[in-house]
Amino acid sequence: MEKVDVKDAKGKLGVLIVGIGGAVSSTFITGTLSVRKGISKPIGSLTQLATIRLGKRNENRFPKIKDVVPLSDLNDLVFGGWDIFKEDIYEATKHAEVLSKDDIEVVKDELAAIKPMPAVFDQDFVKRLHGTHVKTGATRWDLTEQLREDIRKFKADNQCERVVVMWAASTEVYIPQSKEHESLAAFEQALKADNKEVISPSMCYAYASIAEGCPFIMGAPNLCIDIPAMWELADKHKVAICGKDYKTGQTMLKTVLAPMLKTRMLGLEGWFSTNILGNRDGEVLDDPGSFKTKEVSKLSVIDTILQPDVYPDLYGNVYHKVRINYYPPRKDNKEGWDNIDIIGWMNYPMQLKVDFLCRDSILAAPLCLDLVLFADLAQRCGFYGIQDWLSFYFKSPMHKPDRVPEHDLFIQHTILKNTLRKIIGEPTLDYLD
Ligand SMILES: NC(=O)c1ccc[n+]([C@@H]2O[C@H](COP(=O)([O-])OP(=O)(O)OC[C@H]3O[C@@H](n4cnc5c(N)ncnc54)[C@H](O)[C@@H]3O)[C@@H](O)[C@H]2O)c1
Numbered sequence: 001m002e003k004v005d006v007k008d009a010k011g012k013l014g015v016l017i018v019g020i021g022g023a024v025s026s027t028f029i030t031g032t033l034s035v036r037k038g039i040s041k042p043i044g045s046l047t048q049l050a051t052i053r054l055g056k057r058n059e060n061r062f063p064k065i066k067d068v069v070p071l072s073d074l075n076d077l078v079f080g081g082w083d084i085f086k087e088d089i090y091e092a093t094k095h096a097e098v099l100s101k102d103d104i105e106v107v108k109d110e111l112a113a114i115k116p117m118p119a120v121f122d123q124d125f126v127k128r129l130h131g132t133h134v135k136t137g138a139t140r141w142d143l144t145e146q147l148r149e150d151i152r153k154f155k156a157d158n159q160c161e162r163v164v165v166m167w168a169a170s171t172e173v174y175i176p177q178s179k180e181h182e183s184l185a186a187f188e189q190a191l192k193a194d195n196k197e198v199i200s201p202s203m204c205y206a207y208a209s210i211a212e213g214c215p216f217i218m219g220a221p222n223l224c225i226d227i228p229a230m231w232e233l234a235d236k237h238k239v240a241i242c243g244k245d246y247k248t249g250q251t252m253l254k255t256v257l258a259p260m261l262k263t264r265m266l267g268l269e270g271w272f273s274t275n276i277l278g279n280r281d282g283e284v285l286d287d288p289g290s291f292k293t294k295e296v297s298k299l300s301v302i303d304t305i306l307q308p309d310v311y312p313d314l315y316g317n318v319y320h321k322v323r324i325n326y327y328p329p330r331k332d333n334k335e336g337w338d339n340i341d342i343i344g345w346m347n348y349p350m351q352l353k354v355d356f357l358c359r360d361s362i363l364a365a366p367l368c369l370d371l372v373l374f375a376d377l378a379q380r381c382g383f384y385g386i387q388d389w390l391s392f393y394f395k396s397p398m399h400k401p402d403r404v405p406e407h408d409l410f411i412q413h414t415i416l417k418n419t420l421r422k423i424i425g426e427p428t429l430d431y432l433d
Contacts, residue, residue: 003425006070007380011161013072014154015372016214018205019169020081020116021092023279023332024219024246027361028168028368029079029114030093033107036074040103044366047071047373052417054426056433069420070380071373078158082150082205083116083169084131092116096279098332098361117150120201125172127287129280139194140204147208162379164372165209166217167224167243168364170281172200173289174296175223184236187229206230210239215375218243218398219368221293226398234385240378242371242387245294245395248363249356250275250336251301252409257340257352258305259408262314267343270319271302274337278330279360286326298322300396305407314343334360367393381423389419 017025034040035048042048051062052069065071079089087095090111093104104111120143121131137143155163180190180198190199191207202224209216210225210233218224218241225234225241234241247255250273261268277285285291299322306315340352371393378387391397391405392412399405406412418428 004381004423006377006423009070009072009076009376009380012076012078012159013372013376014158014160014163015077015079015081016151016154016163016165016209017079017081018119018165018167018202019083020079020089020114021083021085021087021095022168022170023096023098023281023361024364024368025081025168026089026093026096026111027098028365029089030099030104030107030111031365032074032077032079032369033110034103037106039106042366042369044363045369046416047370048074052420053429054421065420068424069377072376077372078160079114080154080158081116082119082147084119084121084129084133086116086118086133088112089114089116096332096361098359117154119169120144120147120204122196122201124196125200126170126284127173127289128284129170139192140196140199141188141191141194144191144204144208147205148212151208151212151214162376163212163214164217164375164379165205165214166219166368166372166375167202167205167222168219168368169202170284171220171290171293172202172222173287174292175200177223177227181223181227181229184229184232187227187233200224203230206241207233210234210237210241213237213239215240215242215379217241217371217375219246219364219371221245221296221396223293228401231385238382238384240375240383240387241385241398242375242390243394243396243398246364246367247393247395247409248360248367249334249358250338251298251395252363253336253338253354253356254301255305255407255409255412257338257354258302259410261342262306262311265314267314267347268302268306268318269341269343269349270321270339271341272319272321272339273298274323274325275334276325276327276330277332277334277360278326278328279332281360282324282326282328282334285324291324294324295322296396298395300405301407304405332360334358377423389415392416
């Protein structure tokens with residue numbers, strides 16, 4: 001197996017987060033700083049905890065991923081980013097009400113030193129928020145130029161070798177793909193013409209990041225980099241991109257349970273998913289425009305896994321509904337219910353009920369860490385364009401236009417690990433021996 005020529009992971013890795021003051025970002029940063037000090041364990045993170053089987057089953061070789069794959073060291077991460085509120089990340093972490101005071105205080109100084117840069121924001125794209133710490137500029141193009149300057153300055157000021165940019169900001173309202181998204185030339189023209197209908201703020205960040213040669217991760221379901229213009233830009237600058245929408249709670253369960261039904265050839269009549277959530281994300285998703293973006297992302301999963309066209313008797317008529325209810329008392333501690341109506345032998349109905357009492361940002365934080373380290377790895381490997389080997393982390397995995405997305409969590413896991421095996425020159429596994 002030929003080894004991929006991977007550039008060294010040495011030096012500082014800048015992690016620039018859009019929405020750095022939010023619940024997911026602040027939980028990710030606080031946890032990483034705490035792990036770095038040996039105070040917390042990086043539970044949920046494959047890059048830090050998981051092993052990888054190498055060779056045949058009888059060889060008994062299961063090293064940790066981080067011991068055989070050249071990933072950046074956590075001590076080399078430098079955090080920065082943008083938010084529409086200017087409070088520092090110590091204040092923002094307290095505000096998010098995810099972590100206990102004790103867990104925040106141990107890294108107080110490091111958190112307080114991180115101050116968000118002013119954001120590119122347009123309230124038409126996130127109706128429920130009123131940003132106060134925002135850039136001004138004549139056009140979307142000017143704003144994008146300012147973001148590029150921010151990235152260059154951050155990199156120089158912090159002596160970073162490399163930078164990864166990650167979106168963990170609010171979900172923008174749904175916009176369909178339009179002709180301005182279809183080629184880079186049309187997109188750049190729309191940026192310069194300040195076409196606010198079709199160029200969302202997240203597209204400005206993505207453009208800036210890719211143009212600066214920094215991998216870009218889209219953690220929300222925004223259209224953003226899932227358009228031909230961005231794929232063209234990523235190819236032009238040879239930059240790795242991945243998304244969309246972190247696969248954390250209910251959808252993670254869905255991508256385990258749906259393959260289970262299909263593997264056993266059990267039928268499905270309906271799947272009703274509902275959530276109560278009381279954090280700022282819940283408030284943003286209470287707006288129909290932002291909810292629509294999330295709904296599209298959450299709905300795509302079942303159809304792709306179950307292939308109703310291939311199995312019309314089993315899955316030809318599935319009623320799939322997804323609801324998110326903003327319920328402030330729950331804060332970040334989301335509760336997700338699933339009612340699944342399944343069909344067995346001779347058409348007899350059965351039901352499956354799932355009640356997941358989770359913590360949204362606690363589930364998302366380790367995904368952020370892995371994605372930052374793997375996106376940086378991809379870039380150092382010379383991989384560019386859509387990184388569909390990172391589908392494992394996303395609800396709505398981006399994929400090359402000629403491929404169908406892979407949603408099954410365990411197939412995604414196999415693809416991820418086989419890619420790592422390829423990178424280090426080990427044979428990929430077929431699981432026969
Ligand atoms: N937590 C999860 O399980 C999960 C799963 C999948 C996706 N997500 C997505 O991750 C994102 C973050 O979630 P969260 O719970 O941290 O939300 P949050 O509301 O706590 O944080 C979002 C942050 O983004 C900021 N923001 C909004 N627009 C911005 C802009 N244009 N530029 C810079 N900053 C901006 C807000 O001020 C806020 O601080 C959301 O889009 C959410 O849908 C979360």
